[in-house]
Amino acid sequence: xxxxxxxxxxxxxxxxxxxxxxxxxxxxxxxxxxxxxxxxxxxxxxxxxxxxxxxxxxxxxxxxxxxxxxxxxxxxxxxxxxxxxxxxxxxxxxxxxxxxxxxxxxxxxxxxxxxxxxxxxxxxxxxxxxxxxxxxxxxxxxxxxxxxxxxxxxxxxxxxxxxxxxxxxxxxxxxxxxxxxxxxxxxxxxxxxxxxxxxxxxxxxxxxxxxxxxxxxxxxxxxxxxxxxxxxxxxxxxxxxxxxxxxxxxxxxxxxxxxxxxxxxxxxxxxxxxxxxxxxxxxxxxxxxxxxxxxxxxxxxxxxxxxxxxxxxx
Amino acid sequence: xxxxxxxxxxxxxxxxxxxxxxxxxxxxxxxxxxxxxxxxxxxxxxxxxxxxxxxxxxxxxxxxxxxxxxxxxxxxxxxxxxxxxxxxxxxxxxxxxxxxxxxxxxxxxxxxxxxxxxxxxxxxxxxxxxxxxxxxxxxxxxxxxxxxxxxxxxxxxxxxxxxx
Numbered sequence: 001x002x003x004x005x006x007x008x009x010x011x012x013x014x015x016x017x018x019x020x021x022x023x024x025x026x027x028x029x030x031x032x033x034x035x036x037x038x039x040x041x042x043x044x045x046x047x048x049x050x051x052x053x054x055x056x057x058x059x060x061x062x063x064x065x066x067x068x069x070x071x072x073x074x075x076x077x078x079x080x081x082x083x084x085x086x087x088x089x090x091x092x093x094x095x096x097x098x099x100x101x102x103x104x105x106x107x108x109x110x111x112x113x114x115x116x117x118x119x120x121x122x123x124x125x126x127x128x129x130x131x132x133x134x135x136x137x138x139x140x141x142x143x144x145x146x147x148x149x150x151x152x153x154x155x156x157x158x159x160x161x162x163x164x165x166x167x168x169x170x171x172x173x174x175x176x177x178x179x180x181x182x183x184x185x186x187x188x189x190x191x192x193x194x195x196x197x198x199x200x201x202x203x204x205x206x207x208x209x210x211x212x213x214x215x216x217x218x219x220x221x222x223x224x225x226x227x228x229x230x231x232x233x234x235x236x237x238x239x240x241x242x243x244x245x246x247x248x249x250x251x252x253x254x255x256x257x258x259x260x261x262x263x264x265x266x267x268x269x270x271x272x273x274x275x276x277x278x279x280x281x282x283x284x285x286x287x288x289x290x291x292x293x294x295x296x297x298x299x300x301x302x303x304x305x306x307x308x309x310x311x312x313x314x
Numbered sequence: 315x316x317x318x319x320x321x322x323x324x325x326x327x328x329x330x331x332x333x334x335x336x337x338x339x340x341x342x343x344x345x346x347x348x349x350x351x352x353x354x355x356x357x358x359x360x361x362x363x364x365x366x367x368x369x370x371x372x373x374x375x376x377x378x379x380x381x382x383x384x385x386x387x388x389x390x391x392x393x394x395x396x397x398x399x400x401x402x403x404x405x406x407x408x409x410x411x412x413x414x415x416x417x418x419x420x421x422x423x424x425x426x427x428x429x430x431x432x433x434x435x436x437x438x439x440x441x442x443x444x445x446x447x448x449x450x451x452x453x454x455x456x457x458x459x460x461x462x463x464x465x466x467x468x469x470x471x472x473x474x475x476x477x478x
Contacts, residue, residue: 014326051365054369139374312456
């Protein structure tokens with residue numbers, strides 16, 4: 001029997017519609033699977049960042065430094081929350097080969113026991129991570145700095161030069177600015193500075209920059225001690241949030257030390273710091289970066305008192 | 315049934331068969347990928363627990379002296395095991411945290427705080443099916459004996475649990 005024209009057309013039409021649907025589903029499925037694989041890999045990177053920064057904690061050292069290289073341009077988002085101990089939510093996005101420049105950020109990893117100072121959004125292929133302890137007056141935590149840009153420090157004090165050169169951080173130069181697109185950080189007034197560090201330490205100082213203000217495009221940040229680096233390498237929102245977290249933790253450590261003073265007294269290791277620690281706890285539990293300079297005098301006084309005691313609290 | 319209708323039916327069955335074949339391939343692929351995710355998640359948890367051992371031992375809330383790594387303060391352990399550690403629920407990246415004194419040797423486990431205690435349960439989020447990792451530490455306290463002040467240290471073990 002000869003095939004009629006209509007039947008032939010219907011068979012083809014049927015095959016084209018169903019074939020097209022299958023092809024569409026296959027391409028859609030492949031794209032979804034690709035997206036899921038990318039999401040999984042970017043989430044793993046974020047989690048890995050939390051883990052690989054563990055050995056980079058300064059711990060008992062004066063500082064530590066490491067480099068994290070990525071295969072492709074990678075964006076790291078740092079969102080800080082300051083309720084209680086707070087957290088840094090780290091998420092990673094990679095660059096898309098087609099369409100929009102950056103893929104959507106993958107699942108965030110919440111890091112509660114670290115203080116990551118960086119811009120809210122960093123991008124680059126090589127990330128430099130270094131860490132400095134923060135003591136106020138006892139050790140509160142290790143500050144972790146996460147940078148992808150080059151920096152040039154101009155007129156830095158000897159202490160800062162020693163610290164930066166000692167850590168051999170490739171992306172930070174002192175005075176001789178040869179690195180590409182480096183951010184210029186001036187200590188004291190100067191021309192053409194992207195960031196200015198203004199020192200204001202008047203007494204009990206190694207350098208005038210032991211206390212001061214870091215002036216950046218995101219706002220002015222007040223600092224003491226090693227928080228200077230945190231202010232230089234962070235956005236104001238991340239800095240202020242992490243400082244609040246640090247002050248809360250400082251107060252919680254004070255609570256432990258207050259209890260410890262009772263145990264020490266009971267076995268003849270007397271301490272006169274209990275009263276001051278109680279006041280210190282009240283001052284630090286809700287303190288912000290604006291309170292740091294004012295708290296420094298109390299911190300120094302407690303530290304010298306502790307050094308003079310036979311047992312010592314810290 | 316006409317030959318044309320027969321052909322359409324053949325084609326429809328073929329297309330459905332091909333469709334199901336791809337669905338099965340897709341399901342197999344997803345299964346393999348899900349296994350990969352579970353394996354990497356478990357590996358990352360394990361890596362985190364191992365790297366956390368030193369970080370936890372060097373926490374100012376437990377550390378004896380910030381210049382001595384892996385040295386815990388006996389007083390702070392006593393305080394943290396007395397309910398103080400509960401606040402650190404979300405702060406610690408592990409499921410449980412315990413400290414044992416291993417030297418001088420003991421015959422039975424006595425939980426702290428208490429007399430002659432040798433076991434500190436600092437934190438436990440109640441998860442079952444956990445795997446534990448441990449490291450040796452020093453447990454020290456400042457002591458005054460007839461106006462001679464010194465650091466009295468014992469050997470201990472920090473044990474962290476991670477959910478499997």
